[in-house]
Amino acid sequence: xxxxxxxxxxxxNAGLMAALILKIERPGLDVYVVGSSEIGxxxxxxxxxxxxxxxxxxxxxSVKDFVKESGCTFKYGVxxxxxxxxxxxxxxxSADDGIRSGPYHTEPEELFMYTNMSASCHPLDxxxxxxxxxxxxxxxxxxxxxxxxxxxxxxxxxxxxxKHNIRYYDDTINSVKVSEWGDCEAIESQSxxxxxxxxxxxxxxxxxxxSELPGFEFHSRQDEMFVDSAFAFxxxxxxxxxxxxxxxxxxxxxxxxxxxxxxERMGNGYAYSSKHISYEDAVEEVTEKLGxxxxxxxxxxxxxxxxxxxxxxxTVLIGLSSHFYEPLEATAIGVGISQARILANYINSSSxxxxxxxxxxxxxxxxxxxxxxxHYVNCHADTPFWQDVxxxxxxxxxxxYLDITRERVLLLEDVxxxxxxxxxxxxxxxAHNWNQVLYALGFLSExxxxxxxxxxxxxxxxxxxxxxxxxxxxxxxIDKWNxxxxxxxx
Numbered sequence: 001x002x003x004x005x006x007x008x009x010x011x012x013n014a015g016l017m018a019a020l021i022l023k024i025e026r027p028g029l030d031v032y033v034v035g036s037s038e039i040g041x042x043x044x045x046x047x048x049x050x051x052x053x054x055x056x057x058x059x060x061x062s063v064k065d066f067v068k069e070s071g072c073t074f075k076y077g078v079x080x081x082x083x084x085x086x087x088x089x090x091x092x093x094s095a096d097d098g099i100r101s102g103p104y105h106t107e108p109e110e111l112f113m114y115t116n117m118s119a120s121c122h123p124l125d126x127x128x129x130x131x132x133x134x135x136x137x138x139x140x141x142x143x144x145x146x147x148x149x150x151x152x153x154x155x156x157x158x159x160x161x162x163k164h165n166i167r168y169y170d171d172t173i174n175s176v177k178v179s180e181w182g183d184c185e186a187i188e189s190q191s192x193x194x195x196x197x198x199x200x201x202x203x204x205x206x207x208x209x210x211s212e213l214p215g216f217e218f219h220s221r222q223d224e225m226f227v228d229s230a231f232a233f234x235x236x237x238x239x240x241x242x243x244x245x246x247x248x249x250x251x252x253x254x255x256x257x258x259x260x261x262x263x264e265r266m267g268n269g270y271a272y273s274s275k276h277i278s279y280e281d282a283v284e285e286v287t288e289k290l291g292x293x294x295x296x297x298x299x300x301x302x303x304x305x306x307x308x309x310x311x312x313x314x315t316v317l318i319g320l321s322s323h324f325y326e327p328l329e330a331t332a333i334g335v336g337i338s339q340a341r342i343l344a345n346y347i348n349s350s351s352x353x354x355x356x357x358x359x360x361x362x363x364x365x366x367x368x369x370x371x372x373x374x375h376y377v378n379c380h381a382d383t384p385f386w387q388d389v390x391x392x393x394x395x396x397x398x399x400x401y402l403d404i405t406r407e408r409v410l411l412l413e414d415v416x417x418x419x420x421x422x423x424x425x426x427x428x429x430x431a432h433n434w435n436q437v438l439y440a441l442g443f444l445s446e447x448x449x450x451x452x453x454x455x456x457x458x459x460x461x462x463x464x465x466x467x468x469x470x471x472x473x474x475x476x477x478i479d480k481w482n483x484x485x486x487x488x489x490x
Contacts, residue, residue: 003030004348007196009173009187009209011035013046013150013333014319015202016157017055018340019166022200024058025344032167034187034194046153046267047075047247047260049334049428050144054341059160064481069156071149071263073243073478078329080440082251083379088440089246090329090433147247149262169194176212183313184209197314198347202336204320205302215312218305221369224395225304226376226385227255227326231279232269233294237261242475247330253277253285254385258327263478268294271327274301276385302326306365309358316343323365328375331368334428338364364428367415370397371429371437377402378441401434405444409452410434 006029008019015033023031056066066072077091161168171192177185184199187209201209210216222228237243248259255272272282279299287293306323310316319336339361346357373395381390394402404410410431438444472480 005196006031006198007194008033008200010202014336018318020160021340022344023164023166034169034171036172037170046150047147047330048145051334051337053144055337068481071152072146073261074245075145075147076245079246079248090436147260147262176209182214184315199315200318201321202318207321209315210317217308219308220305222304226389227271227273229274230269230271230300231296232298233296234265242473253383273385310361311354311357325369325372328372366397368428373398402443405438
């Protein structure tokens, strides 16, 4: 029997990860990638959710090698500054591993936000910390998220393509051949025709295949979101003697600014509303805030939204081709991994399973939209942009969670269970993530949290940071690994 051919269009991180996941999870597939070196990669630094750890394990790459080859630093969560009266932390992990070896170690312990019996959040005073440690464990208590250098990560992925015998063609596609029944028959460059049984469109905002096929319908959600533009830039570390362990999200006059520490530099960007500020004025605002004028690498214009179906005929959309709301909470990589992982389960299936796939992916999109949108509820309305945000209607996807938290914390069963098919693969954020942000934004009261903890009849205990003998400054560990010095690297 002939192997099913899968053509992945796009050599960005989403496309390369999708190709690797499909080939490793389904070795019988004949997977190849078509990408263009002319397009290039935006090398400003990216961050991940915990889903990248599934991908690393799938490749059988150690934490040490992944950090070294991808320019990684460790990520414990997102440090939100200026969004509310108090600075707050969204810590991403729900397990003891990583948290207990990280910077969350202040008194008291008694207010752990238990969202279910197996997953926990942090004491309330850790969500709004007085100080942060930049130390990590050197043994097996690593966090399960990373910041990484986009350029280095892409090179790492290309190396993995060769390792797993996935063919790569550096070519520029200039036409899509559509069959009489509306499928993608082939994609073509000036010299080559590429055919396949399944096409994966991972061409980003270009949506090269999707834009030519009749069956894809885009659902714009720009009227429910607020930023539509961004620019990115690099700069040296603010603290060259150590690396932060958080992505920073700074509230700005007309949006927000990200700051991502990689091993060699800070990756930065300003996501803003073009209705409220011009590009030139946005650059000036960043200049005033940071004390230097950014050397802008690339600018972006986007429309928040998603395709209603991401698998139509013989074409599947993955990554930015399928959806994008905005950069907040760094969901793109995690969603792309989840999409490819779920696709691997259904790629050899019937049209009925294709419908199930589409339903699951729509659930995933709704989860991400609601969680990102939540961050804009109840923020300081201190500029015309934020005043407009405060006057906007809260989407139903968000309001249902706000209603629940009037009486109790969110539970695992509350989050993302729309189709009834929610699994690890298609849940991006759990109840513990929601509860942290809901508390920080003033929707979840301390009284409700206390009542919830007391209902369990015991106070969970965690080891304090001082209990660890193997901690080391974050930068020191990264430098040690990059210099090939010995340490445990599971």
